[in-house]
Amino acid sequence: METTSKRKSGTTDLTVGKPLFQILRFALPLVLGTLFQQLYSFADTVIVGRCLGTDALGAVGTTYSLNFLILGFVQGACVGFGIPVAETFGAKDKGGLRKYLFNGALLCVVLSVVFTLFTTLMAGPLLQLIHTPEELYADAVLYIRIIFLGIPATVLYNYASSVLRAMGDSQHPFYFLLAASVLNIGLDYLLIVSMGMGVDGAALATVLSQLLSGGLCTFWFFTRTAKQEELTFRGQSSLLSAGHCKRLAYIGFPMGFEYSVSAIGAVIMQDAINLLGSTAVAAQTAGEKIRQMFTLPMESVGMAMATYVGQNHGAHRTDRIQQGIKDGCTIQLTYCVAAWVVIFFVKPYAVGLVLGDADPAVTAGAIQYLAIMSMLFCFHGLLMIFRNTLQGLGYSVQAIISGVGELIGRSLGGLLAVKTGLGYVGICLSNPFAWGLAMLYCMFMVRRMLKRED
Template sequence: MARTMTKDLTEGRPLKLVLSFAAPLLFGMLFQQFYSFVDTAIVGRYLGAEKLAAVGATGSVNFLVIGLCLGFCSGFAIPIAQAFGAKNEHEVRRCVWHSAVLCTGLSLLFGLAATLLCKPLLRLMNTPEEILDSSASYIRIIFAAIPCCVLYNMASGILRSLGDSKTPVVFLVLASLVNIVLDLVLIIYAGMDVAGAAVATAVSQLISGIGCLLVILRRFPILKLTKEDRRFSVRRGRSMLGIGLPMGLQFSITAIGSVMVQWSVNGLGVNSVAAVSAAFKLSMFFCCVFDALASTMATFAGQNIGARKVDRVRQGMRAASAVGLIYCGLAFGIVLLFGDELLGLFIDSGENAEVMGLAFRFLKINAAFYIPLLYVNILRLCIQGMGYTRVAMFAGLAEMLARTVVALFLVPAAGFVGACFANPAAWVMADLFLFPCYFKLVKSLHGRLMPTLEADKQEKGKVIALKSA
């Protein structure tokens, strides 16, 4: 099989493979968070806490819609990884073509619907009236640019499925630099307010998506489509939707809980909204390691299940766990020692002392539960990589229920402190489902695939023996 710029995760030491595959992903995610830092810092410092709250108030509805799109992009990449692990080039190309067609149609549909409905969604979330117009002007542009977002995530998902975790990072870094420059130009010099930040994000996503697509077209011989590859099969399309949409719905189901929490926080006032926005931005920086390990496990599990190597999935999970647990301890220590100083990048502690205090409390409580978050990420993506996207969706349901209970009962009773425990409660609830689910599915796959693998080995042995004779 032609393997230019690809990486086979079905052979070699799992720990080494996990680290080498995750490292470029982590670098890209950290850089992405860096430009998100700059984006938030520019809004907070130059436009003020109210504008920061306006952008922050869109976070949950943004996750609700964009998460659905990112979910189906990730889902469509799973059969590509499995076909690659099985060394079936024709199947790889067929899956890539169907992924491109489905992503194009779904992104246009969701982009149009979300753009038209953004303001009613913000009103349903109890967004404070004084920031409603600013929030709407920001999120409307983000939603209109959903096809740009999907282009990058579809292309990068294809590349990662083939073992290339570096190329998406290169274009992500380039896009991040463009985003920073455009933020400065559009917000500070052009006076575009929060809409400038949204335009900068859209343009940077388009650049990174086009870059990844050009690499796919020019440098991957395995993806040179033939006329037969480009035939769209309704049956195959349904099959891929059956994998991709449950992943998208999982993101959206999880986001519903986040919307409920945002609704309850919005009711606490602008200071609480600004505090959660700043703390969430900083927390996302610390969560990059979990996201990188999770994406690695999705590809690792997908390729090895395609190669029918279930034991390697277990080994990969142990390797990801070891790396993640060490990191959880380090991250919590950094938050305790330097969290307030890092929050100062977004908040002027002199002018907004109350916002700073609330944000630091939110950050500390969430960091104390990073271990449950680690397993939410790596277990769920591993299960999805094995092909059980519908099963993993129930973890999102558990998160939604936990956040909803906190929003409806704990926040009214305990105020901002109650909101701080929304994410930890969701992570713990999801883990209570994911742990037994993972062990059961791995055991089931082992029993189903091992006899087939042994039969293949025996058949190969007979062929070798005949050739020798």
Template sequence: MAQSKEMTSGACLPLILNFAIPLLLGNLLQQAYYLVDSAIVGKFLGIDALASVGASTSVVFLILGFCNGCCGGFGIPVAQKFGARDYVTMRRYVSVSLKLAGVMSVVIAIITSLLCGYILRCMQTPETIFQDAYYYLLITFIGVPCTFFYNLLSSIIRALGDSKTPFWFLLFSALLNIILDLVCILLFGWGVAGAAIATVFSQGVSAWLCYHYMYRKFDILRTTASDRRFRPELARQLLAIGVPMGLQFSITAIGSIMLQSANNALGTACVAAFTAAMRIKMFFMCPLESLGIAMATFSGQNYGAGRPERIWRGVKSAAVIMLSYVAVVAVILWTLSDKFALLFIAPSEHEIIYDTALFLHVSVSFFPVLGLLCILRYTIQGAGYTRLALFSGVSEMIARILVSVIAVPLWGYWAVCFGDPTAWVFADAFLIPAFIYVYRRLCAIVKRERAVAASA
């Protein structure tokens, strides 16, 4: 039997760190096979093929970000009920979330697949890379159900305090993805489409493994016929939490699409540099994102247990972990960015290598701002205040649009490099007071509940 784990007592820092490490390893694996995808495409298919993969990165984030945000939101009531030890309601949330995921993922896959060409035209995708970008985007969207279910099932397992199991499934998936990349691209000659097929298939395998494991190994998830019945009131509650989280990612991605569209207009060389830099940046951002996800579960469980003071202690502990990591990664990226660029780009492409390194130098300088963003946003979401987190996404979107519309036409690629950092600053300006408000509100609610219990 698999072991669930409560985080409602004990020292916060080791609990968060131990929970975050498997998440980190899993995210690093996920980004590693994105790196391998891009490296294989860039090395074996050329700069245009690499640019065609990168040309749709923001659109993929728009759609998959919405799916992943919904999945994370669906996991929050599960974590809260687990923290409160209300296992019956917890199982019903799990059952309803799986039904919602089935409907939502298929609808999203159909709509986005039909709109691929229109989306790429709106993004000013260069004609030289349009066809490959279209096939890559189409296959990715067809595979949305695989991505949706893997992230939902992983979110449910993590809500029970088990962050290790999804890592092992992802490890298998990553190795499978790398093998399939080589087979599809080198053996079958499927080009960029082969890289997309390998990724979608690998995620589907991960989803199946998570589902099989979850219901066989967690006794507290074994349902009765009554638990499996669709309950509209629970569906509404899940959607009320999940959809704002999904929209937060999507709204953030709208700004990213604007920024990428502005960059696409600068030419194929800038698109290739942007693609390489984003892959590297996302790899080094993984620990910050993983720390945030850990804080969502930590916050959700302690909210359910009525212990808001632990949420504040958890935020401080997470900040210590974050700053320690950022200090190390800053040294790495400031000294080795051009070497990382060579993973994707031939040594003769001096301008693209320089632009890749420039993007990374600017980004890593603002990683402390990004780290704070991840900690506060996920903590707020874990406490159930997903609409507040949504507004931080709006702040990011506004910042990226302003950079795209005003700064990029004036300063070109330099402005593109500052697009994300500007968005992070805007988001933190909203999240810091938002977290203070949420924390004070939670303390007031718990104080009131304790007073009522004492007087009863």
């Protein structure tokens, strides 16, 4: 059968059609979106590294784990709020769909207020807790506080784009993210190069561009998607519903916690990197930025799986879910091989682009980081398939435990780096350890839960 799609709004029914084709078609805009998103993050790194120096680059890099911890929770929760939306959309339940959309928006408002107040007040103490080097501390605090003040923009984009994707529209969030990427790069150049700002310019550019993409997603939903799907928010659908909030919280908050539990491991690993000195911090920061360019497409395929599984779960199509898992694994493993080949040839040039004429020790460390990580990408790719399948089935609590596996893996890597002779190699192995442990757990749980569904 052919897919059911409303071209004007972009919504797509993923409960029909060949799973491999559906996943690829839905994932492609997500992959392109994350690549462009990472492109402007990469542009931040290049402009900061070349125009402000390696200390400024290290200051931005040392905030990554806190970014992951806080914004990861926000992103995970917003993605989780989209799962009941995907289920009711797949089940053709418009009444439930309207209620989940409205109550999800209310939860997002609460999330924005609480997290913005807490994180901006605690930014300094948290950076001290992870032993941020003294020479990097002032810039790191300045950068992360502006990012945290922009949490409402982060929530707006992640919830609005999650809703559009849950209803089968992955194209328009990509278009809006592309516009935000161009704006971010332009603002980076304007604020840092032309106006002489420091890391605060990079942070401000990121927040403003995310506000644009979130505003565009919201505008599209109300002007096109809601009209095409005949969604009106009046009467009972626009009232607080304890039952719908409970269901949203049951799925969304555990997904946020799963991101955060995993991020705690990243915080522990960042602490270990900081103890190795500013050279290790700069090398890992440069290598990590390039690594993300290659692994974010895997995460996009995982996001596509969550929506695909959510819609088919709502339609009670377990057979399509099982076939989708097989096809998703094929996509990921094929991509991992291709990514390794590309990194093998381009890593010296990519590191040189980021660091310029930096300390040779920093350059060598970044190249070593990429060489080790790229050989183990398959763990990350398969983890994204099985974890997002769990989430699409609504088993978010179980997904938290996979985050514990990541915490253990990253903590082990940090321990090996500081307490044994491995040093920086232990840092390079931390993420693959984390991915592998979490992947094994998720594979086991998906098999178990699908048997329960049958």
